[in-house]
Amino acid sequence: MAKEPLVIVENLRGYYVGQFGIVQGVDGVSLTLSEGEAVGLVGESGCGKSTLAQLVTGVTGPLLHYQGGRVLVDGYEVYKIPQEVLRKEVLCKRLSYIPQAAMNSLNPVKRILDFLQDVVQERTAKKPSKSEIWSTAGEHFESLGLSREVLKLYPHELSGGMKQRVVVAISTLWNPKILVVDEPTSALDVSSQKLLIKTLALLRERGMVKSMLFITHDIPVARQICETLAVMYCGQLVEVGPVEDVLDTPCHPYTRGLLAAIASYEPSEKGRARLESIPGRPPDMRNPPPGCRFHPRCSLARESCARNEPPEVILDGHRMVRCWRAKGGL
Amino acid sequence: MTSDALLEVKNLTKIYTRGYIRVSHQVGCMDVSFSICKGEVLGLLGQSGSGKTTIANVILRLIKPTSGSVYLEGKDIFSYTPRDYYARVQQIFQDPYGSFNYFYRIDRVLHKAVTLKNSQTFYAERKRRIAEVLDIVGLNPSEVLGRYPHQLSGGQLQRLLIARALLIEPQLVVADEPTSMIDASSRAGILNHLLTLKEHHIAILFITHDVGQAAYISDTVVVMHEGKVVEQGEASKVLFAPEHPYTRRLLSDVPRLHEKWDLSQEIVSNPTVSDLRG
Numbered sequence: 001m002a003k004e005p006l007v008i009v010e011n012l013r014g015y016y017v018g019q020f021g022i023v024q025g026v027d028g029v030s031l032t033l034s035e036g037e038a039v040g041l042v043g044e045s046g047c048g049k050s051t052l053a054q055l056v057t058g059v060t061g062p063l064l065h066y067q068g069g070r071v072l073v074d075g076y077e078v079y080k081i082p083q084e085v086l087r088k089e090v091l092c093k094r095l096s097y098i099p100q101a102a103m104n105s106l107n108p109v110k111r112i113l114d115f116l117q118d119v120v121q122e123r124t125a126k127k128p129s130k131s132e133i134w135s136t137a138g139e140h141f142e143s144l145g146l147s148r149e150v151l152k153l154y155p156h157e158l159s160g161g162m163k164q165r166v167v168v169a170i171s172t173l174w175n176p177k178i179l180v181v182d183e184p185t186s187a188l189d190v191s192s193q194k195l196l197i198k199t200l201a202l203l204r205e206r207g208m209v210k211s212m213l214f215i216t217h218d219i220p221v222a223r224q225i226c227e228t229l230a231v232m233y234c235g236q237l238v239e240v241g242p243v244e245d246v247l248d249t250p251c252h253p254y255t256r257g258l259l260a261a262i263a264s265y266e267p268s269e270k271g272r273a274r275l276e277s278i279p280g281r282p283p284d285m286r287n288p289p290p291g292c293r294f295h296p297r298c299s300l301a302r303e304s305c306a307r308n309e310p311p312e313v314i315l316d317g318h319r320m321v322r323c324w325r326a327k328g329g330l
Numbered sequence: 331m332t333s334d335a336l337l338e339v340k341n342l343t344k345i346y347t348r349g350y351i352r353v354s355h356q357v358g359c360m361d362v363s364f365s366i367c368k369g370e371v372l373g374l375l376g377q378s379g380s381g382k383t384t385i386a387n388v389i390l391r392l393i394k395p396t397s398g399s400v401y402l403e404g405k406d407i408f409s410y411t412p413r414d415y416y417a418r419v420q421q422i423f424q425d426p427y428g429s430f431n432y433f434y435r436i437d438r439v440l441h442k443a444v445t446l447k448n449s450q451t452f453y454a455e456r457k458r459r460i461a462e463v464l465d466i467v468g469l470n471p472s473e474v475l476g477r478y479p480h481q482l483s484g485g486q487l488q489r490l491l492i493a494r495a496l497l498i499e500p501q502l503v504v505a506d507e508p509t510s511m512i513d514a515s516s517r518a519g520i521l522n523h524l525l526t527l528k529e530h531h532i533a534i535l536f537i538t539h540d541v542g543q544a545a546y547i548s549d550t551v552v553v554m555h556e557g558k559v560v561e562q563g564e565a566s567k568v569l570f571a572p573e574h575p576y577t578r579r580l581l582s583d584v585p586r587l588h589e590k591w592d593l594s595q596e597i598v599s600n601p602t603v604s605d606l607r608g
Contacts, residue, residue, distance in 0.1 A: 044513050189377040189539055190583040194591070217514050220585035247587060261518040263542040264587045275546065277519035281483055
């Protein structure tokens with residue numbers, strides 16, 4: 001792809017530090033997000049997906065500490081610029097982050113219009129009138145397939161799917177180039193899930209959002225909207241590549257295991273292939289296993305996998321696999 | 331209905347009422363009828379709020395139906411004594427963390443399960459049987475016995491509940507979204523262990539909103555929408571050649587692994603305020 005990367009993440013590390021010890025949430029992740037690209041980040045719970053999102057946006061929660069590496073968002077180096085610049089110039093204008101279960105944090109005693117007033121006031125440094133918001137935000141909502149009337153409602157009057165779409169609409173009001181969404185579909189049923197995916201697709205189609213980092217544990221959903229799939233395990237990316245390639249010919253044993261564990265509905269294949277779960281459970285991230293982090297659960301592991309950490313192998317120029325087996329053996 | 335029907339649900343209606351003077355009604359389920367044969371897996375499929383759990387709660391005798399009745403082997407379920415009934419019908423709930431009493435060790439749950447059916451069993455015999463069923467569900471006895479629920483993962487707890495069901499050997503297990511709180515990679519294991527229940531000739535009422543899981547595990551499927559049954563029949567028929575428009579829409583909304591949606595079409599639903607407030 002000749003297009004300029006919008007987000008560059010290089011060897012990013014972020015640890016949770018507390019009484020419990022040091023949890024290596026994200027440990028050496030490198031990822032680029034080109035213009036017009038949507039990357040789906042998948043993996044088990046606790047593998048560091050949301051931690052990575054928080055680190056990329058520079059908004060680290062309590063206990064999470066940035067430990068090194070670079071994050072470049074549209075020319076701004078997130079960890080080198082002052083907090084105030086990050087807040088005013090990068091967040092919302094260039095990069096918007098929708099945290100997990102964001103729809104539950106809508107204030108129940110305020111109308112949707114009132115939220116937007118706060119957002120606009122913060123960005124333009126003057127208090128806008130209600131009619132101004134009504135016209136600008138209404139236009140934005142309508143272009144996303146939401147009714148303008150939604151602005152008048154209170155959050156409890158909306159269904160879960162509508163709330164989630166409203167949250168997406170609010171956070172894209174300033175047409176940020178990059179949208180980071182964390183598990184937007186996990187609490188929705190399939191029909192509202194489809195509508196939300198359509199809304200996100202519409203955002204990209206209209207050019208309001210150029211790139212997207214889509215975090216989910218549901219691979220079939222990621223498949224619908226992303227061009228690139230990144231599989232995360234234990235704080236590291238184990239496989240990155242075009243979505244079709246990764247799903248059709250998974251190279252990493254972990255990706256293969258994840259795909260074999262999904263009970264997906266495929267009308268074309270009536271026969272039931274037996275599902276297999278990955279044996280064992282994710283390791284304690286305070287003390288990750290030496291060598292390849294997946295080796296205790298891997299059926300193809302050799303003795304050497306436990307000793308040497310696998311390198312990032314580039315296949316066909318556009319796929320990354322972190323496995324000793326990827327290049328035909330050690 | 332065939333003679334080998336284990337559980338028959340006949341015209342079951344549950345209407346929740348609220349308030350004393352200004353009474354408001356909420357339909358839980360409306361005129362639902364289906365039957366489960368011995369050793370069969372029935373998938374109850376529907377979106378949130380479609381009344382799946384209401385039916386499960388009635389079958390588990392946790393709530394009383396407004397009208398209609400449920401028969402277990404031809405007898406009304408409310409005519410059994412509790413001990414008799416729960417030796418025949420057991421449950422696996424959605425939340426494995428909330429299914430255990432946190433004050434007791436895992437062992438107690440399993441020993442009680444054996445004594446539910448036969449209180450005269452010796453300790454050694456109970457221990458032997460517990461080790462046997464733990465082996466079936468793929469748990470290492472030394473890993474789980476003697477521990478408290480908070481020390482185990484959700485997947486392990488859910489497998490313990492399956493082991494418990496195997497110890498009791500009921501005729502029917504009601505599994506209400508048993509995988510929704512479990513990690514994707516251990517979900518497949520839970521589904522496979524539920525299938526081992528089937529091998530032991532235990533019928534399962536599998537409640538889910540996930541079409542993929544229902545297709546994997548069920549023999550017959552009942553599709554529910556807004557408290558009513560819209561379609562029922564063999565899983566291969568209902569899920570792969572649906573007749574009712576709602577089932578068709580539901581199936582078309584399921585994301586697929588090897589097929590991409592056509593996202594170019596406009597979002598048609600543009601609900602008005604009155605729709606939203608509905």
